[in-house]
Every structure is written in structure tokens, then in C-alpha cells.
Amino acid sequence: MSETGKFYVTTPIYYPSDKLHIGHTYCTVATDAIARYHRLKGEQVLFLTGTDEHGQKIEDKARQAGLTPKEFVDRIVEGPRGVRELWKLMNISNDRFIRTTDDYHVQSIQYIFRKMHDNGDIYKGVYRGKYCKPCESFWTDSQLKDGCCPDCGRPVADAQEEAYFFRLSKYADRVRDLLEHTDFLEPRSRVNEMVKNFLDPGLEDLCVSRTSFTWGIPVDFDPGHVVYVWVDALSNYITALGYGNDRYHDYDQGWWPGVNIVGKEIVRFHAIIWPAMLMSLGEPVPKKVFGHGWLLLDGGKMSKSKGNVVDPYLLAERFGVDALRFFLMRTFPFGADGSFSNELLIQTINTDLANDLGNLVSRTTAMVGKYFDGTLPGGCREWEQPQTCDRQLREQAAGLRERYRQAMDAYAPHRALEEVFALIQRANKYIDETMPWALAKDLPGSAPRLAHVLYNLLEATRLCGILLTPFMPQSMDKLFGQIGVSPQQRTWDSAGAWGGLSETAAVAKGENLFPRVDVEQALAELERAEQVAQGSGKPPVEVEPQLTQPVDFDTFCRSDFRAVKVKDCQRVKKSEKLLCFTLDDGTGTDRQILSGIAKYYQPEQLVGKTLVAIVNLPPRKMMGLESNGMLISAVHTQDGEERLNLIMVDDAIPAGAKLC
Ligand code: MSP
Numbered sequence: 001m002s003e004t005g006k007f008y009v010t011t012p013i014y015y016p017s018d019k020l021h022i023g024h025t026y027c028t029v030a031t032d033a034i035a036r037y038h039r040l041k042g043e044q045v046l047f048l049t050g051t052d053e054h055g056q057k058i059e060d061k062a063r064q065a066g067l068t069p070k071e072f073v074d075r076i077v078e079g080p081r082g083v084r085e086l087w088k089l090m091n092i093s094n095d096r097f098i099r100t101t102d103d104y105h106v107q108s109i110q111y112i113f114r115k116m117h118d119n120g121d122i123y124k125g126v127y128r129g130k131y132c133k134p135c136e137s138f139w140t141d142s143q144l145k146d147g148c149c150p151d152c153g154r155p156v157a158d159a160q161e162e163a164y165f166f167r168l169s170k171y172a173d174r175v176r177d178l179l180e181h182t183d184f185l186e187p188r189s190r191v192n193e194m195v196k197n198f199l200d201p202g203l204e205d206l207c208v209s210r211t212s213f214t215w216g217i218p219v220d221f222d223p224g225h226v227v228y229v230w231v232d233a234l235s236n237y238i239t240a241l242g243y244g245n246d247r248y249h250d251y252d253q254g255w256w257p258g259v260n261i262v263g264k265e266i267v268r269f270h271a272i273i274w275p276a277m278l279m280s281l282g283e284p285v286p287k288k289v290f291g292h293g294w295l296l297l298d299g300g301k302m303s304k305s306k307g308n309v310v311d312p313y314l315l316a317e318r319f320g321v322d323a324l325r326f327f328l329m330r331t332f333p334f335g336a337d338g339s340f341s342n343e344l345l346i347q348t349i350n351t352d353l354a355n356d357l358g359n360l361v362s363r364t365t366a367m368v369g370k371y372f373d374g375t376l377p378g379g380c381r382e383w384e385q386p387q388t389c390d391r392q393l394r395e396q397a398a399g400l401r402e403r404y405r406q407a408m409d410a411y412a413p414h415r416a417l418e419e420v421f422a423l424i425q426r427a428n429k430y431i432d433e434t435m436p437w438a439l440a441k442d443l444p445g446s447a448p449r450l451a452h453v454l455y456n457l458l459e460a461t462r463l464c465g466i467l468l469t470p471f472m473p474q475s476m477d478k479l480f481g482q483i484g485v486s487p488q489q490r491t492w493d494s495a496g497a498w499g500g501l502s503e504t505a506a507v508a509k510g511e512n513l514f515p516r517v518d519v520e521q522a523l524a525e526l527e528r529a530e531q532v533a534q535g536s537g538k539p540p541v542e543v544e545p546q547l548t549q550p551v552d553f554d555t556f557c558r559s560d561f562r563a564v565k566v567k568d569c570q571r572v573k574k575s576e577k578l579l580c581f582t583l584d585d586g587t588g589t590d591r592q593i594l595s596g597i598a599k600y601y602q603p604e605q606l607v608g609k610t611l612v613a614i615v616n617l618p619p620r621k622m623m624g625l626e627s628n629g630m631l632i633s634a635v636h637t638q639d640g641e642e643r644l645n646l647i648m649v650d651d652a653i654p655a656g657a658k659l660c
Contacts (some may be wrong), residue, residue, distance in 0.1 A: 007038040007045045008258030010237050012266060013052040013098065016076035017061055017248060020086055022328075022340060023295045023302045025312040029325050030292060030334060030413060031261045032092045036470035037408050039093075041492045046242050046255055049087065050098030051077050055136045055229040056258075057413065059215035069215045070101060081313060082512060089313065091321055096502075098231055098240040100217075108244030109232050110220040112281065113208075116166065117221070121280040127163040127207040130156035136229045140204060151265055164209040164225060171276035172203040178275055178285060185271045187335035190264065190291040194271050206273060234274045238283070257287045261411075264337075267291035278375070290411045293337040295328075302340075307507055314529045318522065322472035323349045323514060329471050330417045342526055346517045353514035356424050357464070363431060364457040365482050365509035371440050371450060374507050376458075380451035381503050390434040393456055396426045397463055401495045404467050420467050427460040458483050459501045466495040475513050482510040537549065542637040560616040561632070561659035563649055569603035575623050579603055582632070586614060586656010594620075594627035600644045612647045612659060 011031040014024055028049060035047035036515050053073040076082045077099060087094065098105060098198030116122045130139045132149035139149065139156060149156050154284040176199050178184050179191050210216065216226025235243075241255050250256075267289065275285040276554035283447035294301055297310065316324050327348045332338030338477035368374060383390060400423055414455035430453075439450040444560060462485050469476040470492070480490055484505030494500040564583040567590065585591040612632040620627045633646045 003321065004081060005043050006255055007043045008241075008255045009035050009038070009045070010258060010260050011049040011094075012262045013050040013233060013236050014083055014651050015052045015055075016073050016245070017057050020312060021302050022084060022310040022312050022315065025086070025090060025324075026295050026328050026332075027257065027261065027263055027292065028087060028092055029090060029328050032090075032094070033325070033329055033413055033470045034259075034261065034408070034411070036093060036473065039406075040466070040470060046096065046241075046250065047094045048096045048098060048237065048256075048258075049092065049094045050096075050236060050240070051083055051100065052229070052233040052236070053077070053099055053101045054216040054226070054232055055652055056133060056210075056213045056215065057136060059213050060133075062215075073099075073101065080412070086312060089316055089321060090325065093473075096240055096264055098236050100236060104238045104245040104247035105236060106217050108239035109217045109235055109621060111228055111244035112235050112239075112277075113219055113227055113231065116280045117164070119280065121167045121170065122164050122208060123167070125205075126156075126160065127165075128160045129207070131159040132156045144202060153180060159212075160217045161211050163207045163211070164219065164222075165205040165274070165278070166208045166231070166273075166277070168206045168273065168276050169203050171279050172199060174279055175199070175203070175272055177268075179271060183288070184275070184285065185267070185289050185291065187291065189335075190267050190271070191529075193266065198268060198272055203272070219276075224589075230269050230273060231277065234269060237286070243283075251257040257284045258309075259288045259290065260286050261290050261292065266294055278447050283336050290335075292334050293332070295332065295340040296337055297340055310342075311530065311533060314526060314533060315342075315345070318526060318529065319345065319349060319517065320475075320514075322475040325355055326353065326417075326468075326471050329413045330421075331412050331414070334411055342523060345520065346519050346522055349514060349517050350519075354516040356421060356428060357468075358512060358514040358516075360427050360457070360461060361422055361479060361482060362509060364454060364461060365507050367436050367440075368454050368458070368507040369509050371436070371443065372447075372454070376451045376455055377447065378503050380448065380455045381499050383449070383452045387434075389430055390452075390456065393426055393430050394459060396423050397460055397498055400463060401467065401492075416467070417471065420464050421587045423460055424464055427457055427464075430460075431457065448564065450639060453502070455503060458505070458507065459498060462489065462501045463495055463498075464488055466492070478510065478513055481508075482513075483507055519570060557660075558616070559614055562586065562613055562615050563610050563653045563655055563657045563659065564593075564613045564615075564631075565610050566606045566608060571598060571603055572623050572625065578623060579606075580625060583611075583613065584655040585613070586654065591628050592626060593629045593631055594622045594625055595631045597631075597633065597644060597646070601646070606646070609646075610649050610651060610655065612649060 011028050011032055014020065014354060022145045035045050038045045051073070057101060059069050062069040062655065065072055075082070084097065112593050113122065116228065121342060130141065130144060132139065132152065132154060134154055135149055135151050137149065137151065143150055144156065145153070148154060176195065179194055185191050189527065208228040208231050210228065216224060216229065217232055219225040219227060237258065237260060238256055241251035243251045260270055270289045302310065327345050330352060331344060331348055368376060379443050400419055403419045404416045407419060431541055434453045436450055436453050439446045439453065443450070461483055465479045465485065484507050485501060488494065489500050489502070562585055564585045566581055567584055568582035570580050572580050572594065577598050578594050579598050579601065581593045581595065583593060584592045613629045614632065615629045617629055631646060633644050635642060635644050637643065
């Protein structure tokens with residue numbers, strides 16, 4: 001049966017200080033697959049992701065880049081190859097995207113801080129301790145590892161300043177109870193880590209404001225202070241529902257509590273500080289915090305500083321979005337760490353997608369086409385005397401949806417996929433056992449049995465297709481098109497029973513859904529693409545598409561291009577765009593050309609330069625001045641901005657020289 005409950009699920013909001021890598025993508029793709037699974041079951045889903053944009057590190061990085069912090073984060077969040085674009089590319093189905101710089105969030109944070117202050121849980125004191133700038137984390141001496149930050153291993157600095165504190169210690173017992181006696185935090189191993197590392201040594205009150213930098217949300221009743229980034233960031237899960245603001249109203253409509261999916265290094269914030277904040281606010285704690293593992297590279301955490309970032313754009317472009325999504329979910333047990341490598345990615349694509357699933361689909365559709373012209377006869381759904389292989393295929397399919405459901409509900413997408421692939425493998429074995437090509441030799445007499453065998457294969461494929469949809473939505477759409485599955489035959493309900501596919505569905509072998517990847521070639525291509533991306537370090541340049549309509553040669557030759565030397569250049573009064581050029585065009589009489597390029601050049605920069613102009617255009621009046629020709633420039637778009645460069649030629653080329 002379809003479920004009708006509300007399911008609210010979140011990813012951690014991405015911190016835009018470094019480039020997004022495949023580890024961030026892992027977390028977001030997993031949450032997306034979980035959200036899509038709940039939608040498939042018929043639940044109402046609200047899926048939130050976003051960006052966590054405040055803090056000293058962003059302020060520092062922006063300064064280094066010569067930008068304001070807001071310009072800096074805007075570029076990374078909204079710009080080309082930024083956060084939003086990556087989630088769009090990866091087909092992430094979030095319903096909402098929060099930025100902690102959004103006005104409504106700022107308003108809510110001030111409300112939350114004030115509320116905790118007014119109820120006595122936030123008080124003023126002096127902060128003395130250690131601060132890890134890259135992690136934006138305060139540590140006590142006892143928490144340091146070899147004197148360094150226990151999360152990233154980097155040195156910490158002494159810090160002392162007037163600050164507000166949150167009475168975290170007051171909530172220690174309630175948080176311990178929550179962790180030890182409920183299934184609030186999973187996997188269970190993370191509970192032990194939290195208890196041993198943080199609760200057993202004793203929870204200290206938490207410093208929740210800073211005065212030494214300004215890029216944060218000001219405490220409205222004490223504006224010299226900005227709210228500690230984690231208080232700001234964690235609250236996003238409720239501010240995005242309208243808690244403390246008028247922008248949304250979902251909080252009051254029962255969307256909270258939700259499920260917070262997070263990476264293991266930030267479980268501490270989500271499983272201790274976050275529930276304590278909610279307790280202080282008198283609000284319910286999350287339904288669940290799930291702490292997934294890391295994708296490791298060469299045995300270590302991915303990070304830009306280690307120079308081993310794996311670019312999700314490059315991987316998705318080379319292998320396809322769905323193949324990448326699938327690989328991430330199929331290969332690594334969700335709660336544990338896993339070692340990422342390009343070889344493993346290619347191997348998974350070739351084995352599971354090209355061999356197992358791809359072959360099942362292409363062989364089955366090809367045979368339905370070859371033996372029955374793409375449509376099976378009616379009456380082929382059941383077979384009076386099923387053979388052992390028929391029974392085994394049906395049995396394996398029968399419990400699949402339930403096994404899949406259990407795995408997905410336990411946040412084990414890798415196990416759910418394992419179940420689906422067990423049926424795919426069984427179906428491929430069924431082809432070998434039933435040998436449809438041998439049956440086809442006895443046509444037309446063998447037609448009923450052959451049609452039944454092919455129906456079974458199509459039906460097994462349909463069931464797998466439905467359950468694979470949360471992981472590979474676009475490819476499954478194509479697959480359903482090939483095996484003739486209507487939208488009503490793609491639902492969760494219809495995945496629960498054998499025989500949902502129409503017997504006479506129109507089957508058509510289509511494009512190969514998952515082409516085999518040549519390992520050596522793909523690795524070499526990836527390496528080259530990575531070198532290009534790293535070498536330039538710049539977003540790609542966009543140029544206008546070339547015109548394909550030919551221009552006849554004589555027409556082209558009638559255009560008179562000349563080298564022209566700039567004698568004078570002035571801004572045109574009352575125009576923001578126009579520059580007025582006085583040019584030596586070799587005729588002995590000055591030529592005047594107006595050009596709309598004031599935004600790109602200062603007039604004085606151009607005096608003395610030799611440019612290129614087309615000189616036989618009819619005269620044109622602009623702002624009361626006559627323009628006799630047009631200067632030629634090159635245009636392209638970079639970083640979302642249009643750039644323009646006048647074509648300048650060597651001084652050795654005299655004014656008036658014809659260009660041909
Ligand atoms: N801004 C905080 C989250 C605040 S949530 C209230 C943050 N941001 S992050 O950009 O550093 O990380 C975003 C997510 O990506 C985190 O869940 C983190 O664990 C995850 N990952 C970052 N690197 C990862 C891997 N190498 N592997 C798997 N997940 C990783 O933390």
C-alpha cells in the first residue's frame with residue numbers, strides 16, 4: 001500500500017570554502033535517493049539542501065580573492081560550475097534550497113538566539129580556549145589530539161574574547177539518554193563514539209558568539225557579536241520550514257521533526273549540540289540523525305589541500321550522471337568508510353550496469369523484437385506447468401520489494417541495490433536456462449512457451465526498474481520506454497506483485513542504456529580532463545555557437561576591413577555605453593566611429609593603438625553623432641560575465657592597410 005505520511009529529509013548544508021568533490025556529492029546523492037524512495041512509496045516528501053555561508057574562513061577567503069564575502073559565496077553557490085549547478089546536473093530533487101545568508105534565515109537565527117538567551121540558556125562570559133579556524137571549531141585542551149585539532153589535525157590557536165555561552169552542560173543527561181536509549185542516532189557505532197569522546201569526559205558549555213570577525217549573523221541585542229556558525233547552520237533545518245520567520249509555514253504544519261543525514265565528522269554537532277539547542281527551544285529533536293561514512297582517496301580524507309580532489313563534474317560528464325549516482329550507492333556501505341577510485345567506478349559500470357542490467361534489457365528487447373515483432377501475444381503471463389527455473393525466478397521476485405523496503409528503511413541503500421541485482425542476475429541466468437534462441441527454432445509451435453519466457457524476463461526487468469528509479473531516474477525512464485511500461489505500471493504498489501506488465505506491451509530495443517567503458521581509454525581521458533581543469537583553474541569559457549548558414553564569397557569580399565589607428569577617444573556625453581573614436585584610416589581624412597564598449601575600456605587606454613574596423617558600412621547616427629564603420633572585437637563569457645576585447649594589431653601594420 002502507498003504511504004501517506006510526511007517525510008522531511010535534509011543533507012548537511014555545504015560550506016562553500018573549497019571546491020565540491022565527490023565526497024560531498026556522495027552525501028547529497030544518497031539523500032536524494034532516500035527522498036525519491038519515499039516519494040515512490042507515495043509519501044509527501046520535503047527534501048532540503050543548501051549552503052552554510054558564514055564564518056571567519058569565508059571572510060578570509062573572500063578577502064584573498066578581492067571580493068566581499070557575499071560576492072564570494074554568490075559566485076560559488078550560484079556561479080558557473082557552482083553548487084546549484086552541480087545539484088542540477090546530478091538530478092538532485094530537493095524541494096528547497098536554503099542559503100544561510102537568506103534574509104528569512106537571518107531573522108530566524110536572531111529569534112532563536114534571543115529565545116535561548118531569554119530562557120536563561122545563553123549567558124555572557126569570557127572565552128578562553130583553542131580554536132581551529134579551518135573547522136570553525138572550539139576545543140578544550142583535553143579534546144586536542146597531540147595539541148592539534150582532533151578533526152583535521154591542524155594546529156589550533158589560543159583564543160580569548162568576550163562571548164556568549166550556551167548551557168550545553170545543562171542538557172548532558174537528556175542528550176545521553178536520547179543517544180543511549182533511543183534510535184535517534186545511527187549507525188549505533190556512532191553512539192559509542194559520542195558517549196566515549198564527548199559525554200563521558202563531561203560536556204562543557206559552548207561558546208556561541210564571536211567578536212573578532214564580522215561575517216556572520218549579528219546578535220540583535222548585542223550587535224558586536226556574531227552568532228557562532230554552527231548555531232547558525234544547524235538551525236537551517238527548521239528555519240527552512242518557517243520556524244521564526246514568515247517566509248514558510250511548514251513547521252506549523254507538522255513537517256518537523258525530520259531526518260538529518262550527515263557525514264561522520266559532523267555527527268558531534270548534530271547528535272549533541274543540535275538536540276540540546278532544540279531542547280532549549282522546547283522543540284522536538286530530529287526523528288533521526290544518520291552519520292554516513294567518508295569516501296576516502298588513497299586511504300585519506302578527500303580534501304583540496306591534499307591535492308586529491310575528484311571532480312564530480314568531470315566524472316558525471318565522462319560516465320553519465322546515473323552511472324555515477326549508482327556507483328556511489330551500490331559500492332559503499334552507507335554507514336562505513338569506502339575507498340574511492342576511478343578504476344572501481346569503471347568496474348562497477350561495466351559489471352553491474354553494462355553486463356548485468358544492460359545485457360538483460362538489450363537481450364530481452366532484441367528477442368521480443370526478433371521473434372514477435374515487438375509485441376508478445378496475449379495469454380503469455382502464466383504457464384500451466386511452471387519449470388523449476390520459472391518458479392525460482394518468480395520466488396526471487398516475490399519478496400524483492402519487501403527486502404528492498406527493509407534495507408531502505410534501515411538507511412542501507414547498498415543492501416537494497418544488492419537485492420535488486422540479485423534478481424537481475426537471476427534473470428540473466430534464466431535466459432541461459434531457458435535458451436529462448438533454441439525455443440525459437442521450433443516456432444510457431446513453441447510460440448506460447450517462448451512468449452511466456454520473454455514475458456517473465458520483461459516483468460522481472462520492470463520490477464527492478466521501479467526499484468532502481470530512486471537511484472537512476474533518467475535511465476529508468478528510458479528503460480521503461482523500451483519495455484513498454486506505462487506510468488501506472490511503475491508505481492510502488494505495482495512493484496509488489498508479479499504480472500503488472502501488460503502482456504501486449506510495445507517493446508522496442510532502444511539505445512544502449514549503459515555502454516561498456518574501456519578502462520585504459522577512460523582513465524587516460526579522465527587524467528587529461530583533470531589536467532585541463534586544474535591547469536586553468538578557471539571556469540570554462542563560453543563562446544557563441546558558430547553560424548552554419550554559408551555566406552557567399554563575393555558578399556564576404558565586399559566587406560572592407562582596415563587597420564585603423566586611434567588618434568583620439570572620448571566618452572560620449574549622457575551615454576554609459578558609447579566611446580567616440582577619431583581614427584587614422586590611411587586616407588588622410590579622420591574617420592569617426594562610435595562603439596558601445598565604454599564598460600570594457602578607459603578611453604585613454606586606447607589612444608595610439610591600431611585596431612581593426614569595417615569601413616564600408618552605411619553611416620549611422622547615435623546620440624546625435626555619426627558613426628562611419630564598426631570596430632571589431634572578440635566576445636566570450638567567463639564566470640557568468642560577458643567579456644570583450646578589441647582586436648589590436650601589430651604596430652608594424654600601417655593605418656589603412658587592407659585586411660583580407
Ligand atoms: N557546513 C557544514 C555542515 C553544516 S550542516 C548544519 C559542513 N559542510 S561541508 O561542506 O564541509 O560538508 C558537507 C557534507 O559533505 C558533510 O556531510 C560531510 O561529511 C560530507 N563530506 C565531505 N567530504 C566527504 C567525503 N570525503 N566523503 C563523504 N562525505 C563527505 O560540514
